[in-house]
Amino acid sequence: MSRQSFSLGELAEHTGSRLQGNADTLIHTVATLEQAQPGALSFLANPRYRQALATTQASAVVVPDQIQLDNPPFSRLHNRNPYLAFAQIARLLNPLPVAEPGIDPSAVVHAQAQIAADAQIGPGVHIGADARIGRGCVIDAGAVIGESVVLGDHCRIGCNVSVLAAARLGQRVHIAAGAVIGSDGFGFAQADTHWEAVPQLGSVVLGDDVAIGANTTIDRGSQGDTVIEAGCKLDNLVQIAHNVHIGAHTVIAASSGISGSTRIGAHCALGGQVGIAGHLTIVDGCTFTGMTMVTGHVREPGVYSSGIPAAPNREWRRNAVRFGQLESMARRLDALEKQLNNAGERPDE
């Protein structure tokens, strides 16, 4: 997939790494230690996996600053963050395709939309009235950019994405295929016999460098906006309800859901299938492991978890039944302790 070659000297400079080896060696691709062939660069982030170094055919490896290696056959780029340096080299070798300016003849663009001259508008795209598409944006086939939506520069909107509700996207926002930004929030008022929709009037604001995964859904606010701050990364099939606010650089793995009006701090991390109830506040710096169920405010940074790991079905069935008896087990334990303390006191009587 690589487009060009770079010398190790260039790569060391690009990533601020200390080079040990041949500065003229040309690197044309990246690969795992196991799959690398000559001409490839790989990385070792965790010294635990260093035995893979013994057999790799990589021409160069990004390694931790402090690691001691005994004259290996590959060149080394020493870096305090090898994975980041590797990512930067991988990007250098595989740059994002530059927008090919122009509007596909099959696209339907409203006369009052403003499209930067160098934006790329793909086949079958629809762009509504008063939408604004920034410089260098790429809108892939079948995407819909609704009325009054604003895209900053260098955004990439995937195939069959829908961006609605006058959403405002910052610079370099990436939306993967099938995602829906700006759907109506789930707001209904209970009448005597039925539910009546509460008009959803707010919008969605996505900060610079936000990434949204495939088929993820982000609802517009009911009155204010749903806000995802700069640098957040959301995986596939994530649900963000109306009026949620997510602080900068928070990452959310696939199939998680955040209920309405919850505020999540900056630099948080959610594993897959995490669920967070509505109207909660989560402070900065919280990590939730996969499938965690969050039903209350979280006021201290830290790692939080819940859920029961898998067990053989027969064992699980017995323990799950006992879960339903926990309250009574606890009371029986109390009673035994009381009885036994009495018993223990008897000798003194």
Added chain:
Amino acid sequence: MSRQSFSLGELAEHTGSRLQGNADTLIHTVATLEQAQPGALSFLANPRYRQALATTQASAVVVPDQIQLDNPPFSRLHNRNPYLAFAQIARLLNPLPVAEPGIDPSAVVHAQAQIAADAQIGPGVHIGADARIGRGCVIDAGAVIGESVVLGDHCRIGCNVSVLAAARLGQRVHIAAGAVIGSDGFGFAQADTHWEAVPQLGSVVLGDDVAIGANTTIDRGSQGDTVIEAGCKLDNLVQIAHNVHIGAHTVIAASSGISGSTRIGAHCALGGQVGIAGHLTIVDGCTFTGMTMVTGHVREPGVYSSGIPAAPNREWRRNAVRFGQLESMARRLDALEKQLNNAGERPDE
């Protein structure tokens, strides 16, 4: 977002509210108590939050019937259901856009489809043979209405939605962007070495006023139909399997999943990420809190829950290990009780 203004007198009449204040005050928008400016109407549904009344700049507030207020600076609309009255006023100020009759030139409509003259068919829409689109329907860009699908009047089909399998929609059904109605059910027969697809021959029936969220999926029945009765509201990313039947006015929050052939009663409520196993019956009036796992029939109305709330990871790890020992803990408790009852009886010997 408001389109016009209404006097408080008009709004009181529209919602059946008792007005205290100036009937001529003009309201042109709705807002939360915190965000409201003069000219805005807000609401107080829960007297717990009444302290926000002290500082609101709203011109009028919908408040509960019985509430006592000490001569506040805003007008009041007293109503026994303030949130509903608020929703009705919000809708009055922000009416659903009326269909702009016509078929976009880029839409592909089968010659044998029947489209009401006042329906609005957006760019890139495809409508198949024998489909029928009722009066006042709005089909947004990129949606696909398959062969023989029937839409009642005033339906709204979002961008990039797929409605398939000759699904039949009632009046005023709203389908949000990216949803799939009428995909094949997950039915496979196990052969000796592989799985064979069981043809899925049924359809989907959505009653009047059903709302379906973004990227939600509703499978067609295997032989009979998958049925969602009138007034149901489904949030985003919900999965409804084949042959499920959901009673009227049931609401289902995001990322929940209902397995095949399960029947859910009317007026139920499911929180987010709830999972209901297949071939179950849930009676009317059941509520399931978020992430609840339903594996058996539910024969009594009520509120049901499961799952373990989040805890600091270190605590959780210890308790999760203990969960796997619950059966043995229970047996040890039994043994202690037996032993202790014996011990207790000894004095009588």
Added chain:
Amino acid sequence: MSRQSFSLGELAEHTGSRLQGNADTLIHTVATLEQAQPGALSFLANPRYRQALATTQASAVVVPDQIQLDNPPFSRLHNRNPYLAFAQIARLLNPLPVAEPGIDPSAVVHAQAQIAADAQIGPGVHIGADARIGRGCVIDAGAVIGESVVLGDHCRIGCNVSVLAAARLGQRVHIAAGAVIGSDGFGFAQADTHWEAVPQLGSVVLGDDVAIGANTTIDRGSQGDTVIEAGCKLDNLVQIAHNVHIGAHTVIAASSGISGSTRIGAHCALGGQVGIAGHLTIVDGCTFTGMTMVTGHVREPGVYSSGIPAAPNREWRRNAVRFGQLESMARRLDALEKQLNNAGERPDE
């Protein structure tokens, strides 16, 4: 929904069944035992439900080999796998529609794409450069087949599907509406203050006869490929992360998620909403019941479960609180046992 009729004699031969009854009876449709009318064939797979035989109006029923029936009014096809035989008959009566060769005028097909002459390319479809579409493929309205994607023969791609990243599909692969194949994996390297995307360079490989459900997402590999082997069936809204490898004939029910680099064996079965953490290995022949949380390797075939079944909310609240006390309860139990063993020994002192 049936297209033609077949005699019971033909159906017995087609399915390798032993016929008891009239070989000339014509069958024109399939139905459940409850809904069947004369002319319909039904099936009984589980003898537990045999009471439905007493009232069915089906003309014929596929029944287990060994079942004893007392001269019923319907003909019988005895088969050791009645459900499979039923599926085969249902398919015979309801064949998949044959591709109607041709490219809809509204489709946008790159000049360098190769489309088999008998493939059917629907309205608004986009096919990118160097894509190859095999014989008899059907691409439904609004689907996007990206650059260099390869589809084997007789694939069916649903409405608004996106197939990207040069994915390679085998023969007879079915992708339901809205699915995304080949989205970027969720890979970010942590810099000091933000996350940097790690270029996702791999692809997706789907084996022969794979079925993918509606709005399911399958990420491309980061360097190698994400691989789903032949005969796997995935339901709706499933998430498959980058570099996952799934063995042949494994089935995954709706809303499940598999994290990055995990390897699942062949002939496994996942219920709905199962979550499997990353970098794990699951051997062949494992079953995970719905909502199971898998956080470690699984080295033995078998049935695995986790999660807590629903209970009335009041009970659940008490037990969930006690879950947080499990570690201390276990320690208290230890202490009691120690004390009691001492106490028990006292009489001997």
